[in-house]
Amino acid sequence: MPAETFEFQVEARQLLQMMIHSIYSNKDVFLRELISNSSDALDKLRLETLRDDQLDVDASDLHIAIDADRETRTLTVRDNGIGMTHDEVVELIGTIANSGTAKFVQELREAKDSSASEELIGQFGVGFYSSFMVADEVTLLTRRAGEETGTRWQSDGEGTYTVETVDDAPQGTSVTLRLKPEDTEDKLFDYTSPWKIREIVKRYSDFITWPIRMAAATGEEGAEDPGTETVNSMKALWARSKDSVTAEEYSELYKHISHDWTEPLETIRMQAEGTFEYQALLFLPSHAPQDLFMQDHKRGVQLYVKRVFIMDDCEALMPTYLRFVKGVVDAQDLSLNVSREILQQDRQIEMMRRRLVKKVLSTVKDMRSSDPEKYGTFWKEFGRVLKEGLLQDFENRDAILEICSFASTQDEEGLTTLRSYVERMKEGQEQIFYMTGESRAAMESSPHMEAFRAKGFEVLLLTDPVDEVWVQSVPEFDGKQLQSIAKGEVDLDTDEEKKEVEAEREKQQQEYAGLLTWMTEQLGEHVKEVRLSSRLTVSPACIVSDTHDVTPALENMYRAMGQEVPHVKRILELNPSHALISGLKKAHAAGAGEQGATAELAETAELVHGLALLSDGGELSDPSRFSRLMADRLERTL
Numbered sequence: 347m348p349a350e351t352f353e354f355q356v357e358a359r360q361l362l363q364m365m366i367h368s369i370y371s372n373k374d375v376f377l378r379e380l381i382s383n384s385s386d387a388l389d390k391l392r393l394e395t396l397r398d399d400q401l402d403v404d405a406s407d408l409h410i411a412i413d414a415d416r417e418t419r420t421l422t423v424r425d426n427g428i429g430m431t432h433d434e435v436v437e438l439i440g441t442i443a444n445s446g447t448a449k450f451v452q453e454l455r456e457a458k459d460s461s462a463s464e465e466l467i468g469q470f471g472v473g474f475y476s477s478f479m480v481a482d483e484v485t486l487l488t489r490r491a492g493e494e495t496g497t498r499w500q501s502d503g504e505g506t507y508t509v510e511t512v513d514d515a516p517q518g519t520s521v522t523l524r525l526k527p528e529d530t531e532d533k534l535f536d537y538t539s540p541w542k543i544r545e546i547v548k549r550y551s552d553f554i555t556w557p558i559r560m561a562a563a564t565g566e567e568g569a570e571d572p573g574t575e576t577v578n579s580m581k582a583l584w585a586r587s588k589d590s591v592t593a594e595e596y597s598e599l600y601k602h603i604s605h606d607w608t609e610p611l612e613t614i615r616m617q618a619e620g621t622f623e624y625q626a627l628l629f630l631p632s633h634a635p636q637d638l639f640m641q642d643h644k645r646g647v648q649l650y651v652k653r654v655f656i657m658d659d660c661e662a663l664m665p666t667y668l669r670f671v672k673g674v675v676d677a678q679d680l681s682l683n684v685s686r687e688i689l690q691q692d693r694q695i696e697m698m699r700r701r702l703v704k705k706v707l708s709t710v711k712d713m714r715s716s717d718p719e720k721y722g723t724f725w726k727e728f729g730r731v732l733k734e735g736l737l738q739d740f741e742n743r744d745a746i747l748e749i750c751s752f753a754s755t756q757d758e759e760g761l762t763t764l765r766s767y768v769e770r771m772k773e774g775q776e777q778i779f780y781m782t783g784e785s786r787a788a789m790e791s792s793p794h795m796e797a798f799r800a801k802g803f804e805v806l807l808l809t810d811p812v813d814e815v816w817v818q819s820v821p822e823f824d825g826k827q828l829q830s831i832a833k834g835e836v837d838l839d840t841d842e843e844k845k846e847v848e849a850e851r852e853k854q855q856q857e858y859a860g861l862l863t864w865m866t867e868q869l870g871e872h873v874k875e876v877r878l879s880s881r882l883t884v885s886p887a888c889i890v891s892d893t894h895d896v897t898p899a900l901e902n903m904y905r906a907m908g909q910e911v912p913h914v915k916r917i918l919e920l921n922p923s924h925a926l927i928s929g930l931k932k933a934h935a936a937g938a939g940e941q942g943a944t945a946e947l948a949e950t951a952e953l954v955h956g957l958a959l960l961s962d963g964g965e966l967s968d969p970s971r972f973s974r975l976m977a978d979r980l981e982r983t984l
């Protein structure tokens with residue numbers, strides 16, 4: 347069959363262009379990426395032979411081989427792993443399946459300087475395509491285990507690639523690079539040099555559990571096959587003693603399993619002995635991946651059984667709110683045939699997961715006290731996800747609350763913890779006050795804040811969408827109730843102050859009773875009640891939710907998720923010390939009974955309600971009517 351020519355998908359083409367023009371300064375990593383792919387392919391083949399004893403493959407000598415040819419300036423990385431079918435080649439190599447690629451490519455194009463692009467590439471990792479940093483032509487020859495024919499893929503990275511069926515391909519995959527001319531100034535080294543290759547393998551891929559072989563340096567002894575040597579030590583890092591592993595080695599393992607090119611933020615090691623023995627090596631990344639909030643985001647922990655890779659994204663080992671944690675868990679006493687379903691029900695796995703979760707949370711807690719800057723990075727990247735745990739993980743709710751940070755009126759820039767909020771609470775203050783909203787600025791100028799500011803009470807400012815949800819289900823922290831400042835009645839007065847204002851309040855209640863009843867009736871379609879406020883000092887009115895009602899933001903969120911929720915009416919609070927409100931009261935008392943005056947007054951009530959809604963960031967039910975009434979009033983002031 348003749349070779350077919352295909353075009354790269356748009357994003358793939360753009361990415362390739364960037365690779366060819368080589369925006370990443372450390373080009374050595376292309377070899378790490380090819381080895382990493384080969385290692386995954388060998389893992390997959392081993393698993394398949396374990397699960398399918400009919401599979402006709404020779405899996406007795408699984409390995410990776412690197413051949414360099416100085417004459418032709420080619421470098422080949424070969425494995426006898428799972429290989430790919432014709433369709434897989436087109437699908438996996440011609441397109442980039444990773445969700446978020448389009449956004450990433452756009453950011454990359456917009457990145458102003460090379461260090462910004464480098465950082466982006468690092469965050470994304472571009473796997474196989476990184477070959478084009480060092481090669482002007484790449485040929486991939488592959489045959490899927492169990493298939494008769496193989497596939498050859500070839501491209502110069504310039505927009506198209508060819509694919510053809512070949513009869514004599516060995517099982518597995520080989521990738522041959524026609525290397526660009528050496529240019530050490532541009533960090534393009536001589537990748538046919540055995541010395542250089544050995545150095546790269548040792549540095550980036552030493553822990554790979556499959557042998558990486560290359561032609562033996564002349565005269566070298568101890569090679570298992572005369573003429574070849576194994577370059578990597580193949581030692582699983584999690585099985586080595588803690589002090590014998592360097593930070594760089596951990597970092598390379600992290601990059602292999604996470605497909606991230608940047609350094610991990612934190613490395614966590616755990617070991618359990620006894621009846622159920624396992625070792626865990628976990629990493630907290632230093633940045634959130636693009637697809638962290640996408641539906642299909644996978645969890646990042648791999649399961650090994652006695653050093654044998656069993657599965658990626660082992661959901662039984664990490665809850666979804668810790669989906670950003672990467673790493674390896676190696677259990678001694680599981681069957682190599684263990685399935686996802688069995689893992690979900692296994693009691694020991696459940697215990698292991700609980701210990702892993704506690705360890706991750708305690709690591710973050712320690713990080714906060716020992717290295718606040720690092721914790722700051724962690725929180726900025728993953729705080730939003732971690733807070734999902736407040737809804738999912740009842741057992742660890744307190745531990746999660748302990749490591750959360752929030753913006754607060756107490757500090758204009760930094761964040762605070764609940765614990766330090768509690769330490770700063772005023773004498774007699776019983777509750778932790780918070781407000782939820784879209785932005786700090788909007789909350790700070792909200793009428794709800796007035797009395798709290800006037801009386802010097804600290805308010806936490808919660809801006810993440812998830813905050814709307816978890817505050818509904820977390821009643822307290824450290825025995826102190828969490829209280830929204832936009833819900834229910836507010837009572838900030840001390841007993842003494844209460845005594846002082848009690849008489850005044852009662853008087854106001856009586857004076858305003860008529861207006862309040864009338865307004866509740868007038869606005870009954872929109873509000874549940876109109877009442878006097880003790881939270882306003884400057885604004886004439888504000889809108890609040892009843893203590894146990896769903897907030898409008900949450901109502902909108904449920905609707906966006908396709909859930910039917912009834913519209914909840916809210917409460918309009920009036921500020922009796924505002925001239926507009928006392929004027930309204932007077933006009934109401936004077937004009938009671940007169941028809942013309944009542945109609946005018948009803949419009950004023952409507953306008954007051956509209957103003958309160960607007961200052962809360964809410965939507966008017968009839969905006970054009972509101973602006974007509976408002977324009978009419980303004981006209982009369984001229």
Ligand SMILES: Nc1ncnc2c1ncn2[C@@H]1O[C@H](COP(=O)(O)OP(=O)(O)OP(=O)(O)O)[C@@H](O)[C@H]1O
Pocket residue numbers: 379383384387425427428429430438439470471472473474475518519605606
């Ligand atoms: N040597 C190989 N053997 C078998 N399949 C391979 C091999 N190399 C690549 N593949 C397949 O092609 C896919 C794409 O590889 P590529 O390196 O571009 O991305 P990746 O490894 O999935 O992720 P990343 O881009 O983050 O490195 C792999 O997921 C794998 O399915």
